[in-house]
Structure formats: C-alpha cells, structure tokens
Amino acid sequence: MSSKENHPLHRIFHPRSIAVFGASNKPTTMGTYQLLNILSSGYQGKVYPVHPKLSEVQGLKAYPSARELPEAPDLALITIPRDAVLEVFKDLGERGCKRAIVISGGFKEVGEEGREKEQELVKIARSYGIRFVGPNCIGIINPWLPLNTTMYPYKQNPGYIGLASHSGTYVTQVLPWLEKSGIGYARAVSLGNEADLNIVDAIEYYGEDEQVKSIALYIEGIRRPKEFLKVAKRVSRKKPIVALYVGGTRAGARSGVSHTGALSGSDEIYQGVFNQCRIIRAPDVASLYEWAFALATQPPLKGKRIAICTHSGGPATSLADACERAGFEVREFSPKLQKRIRQLIPATGSARNPVDMTFSVNLDALYFQLPELILSSGEVDGLILHGIEGESYYTHFVQASHGRLKIPVEELSGYLRGILKKLAQLPARFSKPIVSSSFMGREDSAVALVQDLGIPCYPSPERAVLAMKALYLRGQSIK
C-alpha cells in the first residue's frame, strides 16, 4: 500500500461500508438526514443503520448494535447523545472497526465535564486502534466517490480543492454558493474538536492525494503548531495552501472557544507561521474558496505585468485601477503589439492595455485571438479577461421580441464552445495564468464552461484581480 492508502484519513474518505448510528424513521433527527444524504449522494458501498429498537431504518435492514454487524465496517458515522458515544466506541472496537466520524457535540466545546468525556473517548479509541474525526463536527464530503456524510443535501460537482475546516458550515452550508461559483471540492472534512485526527493529518493526506490540487484551510486555532509547521512546509512545496485564520482578534478568539474549544493565538504569530509555510492568507471566506480554485487550476504568476482584455470600458478601468492598487503593472503595450491588436478590434476600441474592444460581436477575437496574441508577446506575465458571456443576451432578446428576432442561439453556443476550449489551453501552453470575471453566472453556458474547463470566472472584476494576487504570492513563494 502507498503512504496515501496507509493514512488514517484514506478509509474515512473512501469507505467500502458505513455503519450509521443515530438514524431512525423520524424526519426530525440529524442522523436520519445524514443517512438519507449518504444514499442520495450516490454512495455505492454498503450502509448499515444501527438502532437499538428498529429492525428497519429508511428502508434498510438495521442492526441492534455494532457487535452484531455482519462485517467490521470501514467507517462508523455517529450522531447520538454524547454519553452513548463512549459505549458505541467500545462495541465498534470489539467488532474490529478502525475509523469513525463523531458528529455528536457536548465535549470540550462546552467546558470541563465535556473535556473529561472527550479524553475518555480518546482513551477508548486508542485502546482499540480507532482513528476518528470530531467530535462536534459535521462529517466529510468526497464528490469523486461520491460520498456526502453530512446532513446537507446540496449538489457538489467533483473539483480540485482539499478543504479542512474548523467549521462545519464552511463545508456544508456554503455548498449552494460554491455550486453557483463553479467551485468544487476534491475532498472536504469538518474537523470539529480534533480530539484525534486534526488539521495536520488533513494537510498531510491532501499532500499525498492526487485528486487534490490545492488545499484550503479554515482555521480557528492550531492545536499542534510544531507538527503543523513541519507538515505544511513540506506539503506546500508541491501544492499551494491558502488559509483563513479568524482567531487573531479578541472577538474572534472568544467565539472560537465557544465553537470548537479552539486555542487561538495572536495574529502576528499566526502570520509568521503562514509565512514560514508558504501559506497564502485569505481575508474572508469567499476568497478562501475563490483563491483555492485559481491556485488549483492556474499556473503561478511569475511576474507583475498584467494584461487586461474586455469589451467594456468600465470594467477595463476598474481592473486597471484595482491591478495597480494590488501592486501589479498594467503597462501600455509596445507599438508593435498595439498594431497587431488593432487589427482585431473595432476603430472605437483601445489597444493600449487595457484592451477594450467596445461593443463588438467578434467572440473569437475577445475569447481567443487577443489572449493568444497577448500571452505570446512576452510583454505580460498573466491575463485578466472581463465579460465572459454566452447565449444569455440573445436568449433574453429572442424572448423579449416575442419571436420577432430570429437569432440562431444554439449555433452561437456551439461556436462559442469551440473558442472557449482553445482559450482554456492557453495557460498551460504559455505557463501564464488567465482569470476572468462576468456579471453573468452559471445560468450562462459560457460562464459554466470556462469554469468547468478550469478558467476561474468571478462575479466582479476586482475579485479576479484578488485571485491573480494569490497566484502572484504563490509564484513568489516557490521561487
């Protein structure tokens, strides 16, 4: 077995069978929602509900205890009252189960009594060789298997980000927003109180996991700072890591303690740790995912020279301004390059940088010819493209005109698809990143396509600049 397959998190993300504790036939318990979600997420392994009284749970045969399961399950998912968790751990140990996720709360996040119970739980686990996530967590998601053990039934397309989070919300409640943003997980784990497996284990595992292309961390406090430093330093050599740390203010620290019993520390100390580990620090939760997406899909930005390409004067100017504020250079192109650009844009456009095509329907120029020409020129290190949009505009007009306008919308979509596929190959061809923005979302097929092809497309021009900044920081950190 590879080191990845030996890692304690491997079977938690890839169980061949799951025993579920806490599900019933009532529609009001969390465990029931989790069981339903495992089934509806498309999980193909075996599922064993365990219930002291019921012989059938949600249409599946149920077992009275772990000791009576027909096999040692790869994973136990536990959502029952705190004190019962300890007994279940003993039963699981006796049955030979080695991995668990403990959703139940009431442990160290609630104070001294809970802390003692948590220590007891760890002791039982150690005695049987059980490794577990939680307690007081929300579970894991592996959209590639697929498996979603959480109680959030939202769709998640497989992606490239490995997320480790001290907040279950940032694993689950964000799913509708992530889906609309075209951002997908490779894996996600809600760490909870980290009684056993913790953020260091997650970083270590993601480092070995080839489906994870970038690592995103939501941190309330690091419990094993020395190991964190050692592992994060090693992993970030090959994979980008981005982190949101919220424990560096008094209010953030106080809230973190109530939440997961987190041990936070001063902002300066954490910043020092992040710098040593080449960890890029995100200022807010949206940036955490948006930057991780760019870092997973685009090559690092190796210099400061940015090209801007759009058909809109306002976003051109906003992008130019935001780039310079971010420390980038938006240099005027050479006369030679401007001359070649002018052959592709209308007379009313601007070829200087930003390139502003103004209102033009030359999609091939905007989405491929100009980016190719500019990236091949050697005059820039990366490109920001505003105005990704497919058939939406025309579809609206065909509707608005009550059939008076005849526009071959489907042909247009097909044509555009071909152009965008060529666009998506440019970053690898030139080893230079492209990020984009649009005021349309994934309801527009062009936005959905570029995102799915790995060109980040953000909902406002300035967010594209921020993501480019993350790619720059990555480029600097691995120089």
Place this chain on the structure above:
Amino acid sequence: MSSKENHPLHRIFHPRSIAVFGASNKPTTMGTYQLLNILSSGYQGKVYPVHPKLSEVQGLKAYPSARELPEAPDLALITIPRDAVLEVFKDLGERGCKRAIVISGGFKEVGEEGREKEQELVKIARSYGIRFVGPNCIGIINPWLPLNTTMYPYKQNPGYIGLASHSGTYVTQVLPWLEKSGIGYARAVSLGNEADLNIVDAIEYYGEDEQVKSIALYIEGIRRPKEFLKVAKRVSRKKPIVALYVGGTRAGARSGVSHTGALSGSDEIYQGVFNQCRIIRAPDVASLYEWAFALATQPPLKGKRIAICTHSGGPATSLADACERAGFEVREFSPKLQKRIRQLIPATGSARNPVDMTFSVNLDALYFQLPELILSSGEVDGLILHGIEGESYYTHFVQASHGRLKIPVEELSGYLRGILKKLAQLPARFSKPIVSSSFMGREDSAVALVQDLGIPCYPSPERAVLAMKALYLRGQSIK
C-alpha cells in the same frame, strides 16, 4: 412645477413619448435592440422610430425625419453614425424636441477630431435649448415607469438606488448580478462623455427625487469639481452618497481617457473632495451597489457596538473577527441579557455574543425573538444576522428522499414569512440597522423576502460587515 419637474433630467427619466433613431428591421444593429427593449420593458408612452427609408420598423410606423414627427417628442434616443447626429439635432430642434440621449460614440473619447464634433454638437443643442445625456453612453433605466432605453434586456425590479455612472456597463451588464443580489435601481443613467448633462446634474436631480433613497456614483473623473462639491455637499445632508473612484492610479487614469475622455485626478485630491461631501467611498463595484442598498434601506449605525446572531459557529467566528478588524466592538453581553438569550437557544449554543444557536429549528427565535431582545437591550447599536434560509433545505431533502420524507414545506414557508415580516420592522422600531448574510441566494424564498422587505442579505458574512461599516460611516458623517 416643482424644482424636480423643472430639472432637465426629469423628462429624460419620464418621457411621455420617445423618438428612436437607429432602429431598423435588421437584428444586428444596436438601435434595434434599444427599440425592442423600450417596448419589452413595458414602456407605456408613444414610440416613434425615425428611419430615412423604412415606413415600418419592428411593427411600428416609422417617420423619415424628426421634422415629420406627429408631435415634438419628450425624448430622442439616438444611435446613428457620429456625423449624422449633428443633422438630427438640428431637425429635433426645429421640431421642438428638448431632450435627447446620444448613444453614438466617436466624439472626444477618440481624440481631437471627435472633440471638435462634440463641441459642435453642444453648440447646436444650446441654440435650440436641447439638454442631453451622452454622447458615447448607453442610456437610462427607470424601473418605476417602467423604461429601459439601453440594449440590455435584463429584468430589473424597482428599487431605491439612484445610480450615475461613467460606465454603461455598470448600468446594464451588471443587471443579472443585481437581480440575483436583490438590489434594484430607482433610476440609473450612463453619463458617457458628459458633453452637456453630467454627474452634478444627476446628483442634483436624485436629491429631489423621492423614489431615490441613496445615490451611487461610478466616477472616472469629475469635470466640474466646484459644482460637484457644492451640490454633493448639499444633497448628502439628506441622502447618503457612495462612490467608486477608479481614476486615482496611473493605469486607471489612462484607461479612463480611452473610455470616456475622463479628466481624472490624484487619489488624495478625490478623497479630500469625498470627505468634504460626506461621500462614502466604495473599494470595488460590488460594494458600490451593496452599500448603496444598505444605505437606502437601513438607518445609519450610531455607535460601534455590534451584535452577531446566527446558528453557525464558523460564520459566528468569522463575523466576530471581521467586525473587530473593521473597528467594531463585539462586546460580551451582560449576564442579565445572556440569561434571557439562553432561554431561547439550545444548551449547546452560546449566548455571549456572538449568539450561536447551533443546529436549531426554532426559526422564530433566530429571525425575530433574539433580534428583538438584543436590539431592545440597549447593549448594541446594530445587528448582523447570518443564516437566512427558508424552505430550500427541506425541499432538497424531500427530493433526495424520493418521497420517503413528508415535510409540510409550504406551511413552513408561510410561517417563516410571518416571522420575517416582523424582523423587517425592527430597524425602524429601534432606529438601529440590521444586515444579514446567507450562502443561499434568491432561489430561497426567505432570502428573497428579507431583501424585498429591505433587510440587505449578502452572499458572505464579511460582506455584511463591510455594509455595516458603510452605515457606520454614514452615521458619523451626519452627527
């Protein structure tokens, strides 16, 4: 007539008849799209296409020239080649038309020759008393009339923001994003080259216009700084103004010149102007609209003490951290208040501030009882609520369970609607602002409802904090 009705922009936003120059029966010209959009936007006034050759345009009787129109139109919308605009202005003047929007480009934004043509156009307009918006602009939107003269057919619900923009994109291309964000215009004008009517006129008009509750400005450069100072100072006494200025960097200034021939100036000088005028400066285009929405709907924040209320530990901690970074205080509540809060939340929750209900289905507590209790306590100046969500979660599960789960989703929605209506009355009752956030969008009926009731709901916790900061700056500026 009131001063509002005498203002040159009044008939431009409320024309009883519009002559359209540039529309035809071809599906590829901008003028055609504008005409179709006027019709499909629901405009109830008269529309007169003017075309030298066609007797019918898009099903309407067309006229060969302005001189032959059956009446002097309230407004002329002009999208024809530059040199022809000058002739059309003379015809309009002879026919007695006093207001125009000139979409056509090729004027001062393209250099010396264009500059001369623009001066000539102004001269003709003055000789006939024509006041006009543009050239090189994209038109106006008045969703209350309704009227949309632009070529963007996207839906826009009537709202409270008066937008004046040096970018047509920020009037039009943003519409899908605004709609998804629950943000609506009262009026919007794309100013273009500002040969005649300019940003000062727009601020002045919005100041008088009772449907405008806050004013948003996208600025590439101010052409009449003294008048701007005078008018903005006066108007901002009664209505909040928020501005995005992008001409303060070299790259932004260069791009602005190519775009609208803008005269930008140093960031410091503009900041000084904004300070003198109580103008709140937005850092990016999304914030411009998001803050304008909060400023239009919520009372100003009169102090720094913020309460945070949620059912999610991660957002609780993020909000606490972001609040403190923004200069707010997230003080622990008094023992007395905490005791009363604990009666409304589960034992696993936290009552300290942030209030974290944890996973709880007590919607009345989260969305009304806690906000009311906290705002009435006198311990805070404003409240941020994370986790607005209605029936989405249950709808997903009913689908996921293939009918196995029976949940009365419609009853739940009705119940929630009653609670949220009570929530929306709290800011006026206590003169204290509430802003909220959710990872759900308007596809969720609770998010759509709170936004429509005037409680801003942003797509991430930190954006709610930023909007609260804008309300604080407003509160400080009118002390």
